[in-house]
Amino acid sequence: MVAATGRSWPNDIADLINYVEESVQVGCAKSLPGSLQAALVVLETVGRVPDERQLSKDGTWLAHLKSWESELSTVVQTRGF
Secondary structure (H helix, E strand, O other), X not given: OHHHHOOOOOOOHHHHHHHHHHHHHOOOOOOHHHHHHHHHHHHHHHOOOOXXXXXXXXXXXXXXXXXXXXXXXXXXXXXXX
């Protein structure tokens, strides 16, 4: 996040989406999007981020997570892993 945006915490879901998209393009692990989501949920919960400001609950972000899960599963199957 720091390398891509200069910030240690995302301002909005666009930062998260861009980070994962770039990672997918360079061949990230299948688990990256889900692991990022899990970490985000924990950090937002511990940090007491109000529900309406939690990026981990954003509908667009959740839809992207499902899409990446499908895309990365297909890539893994195609590569024979």
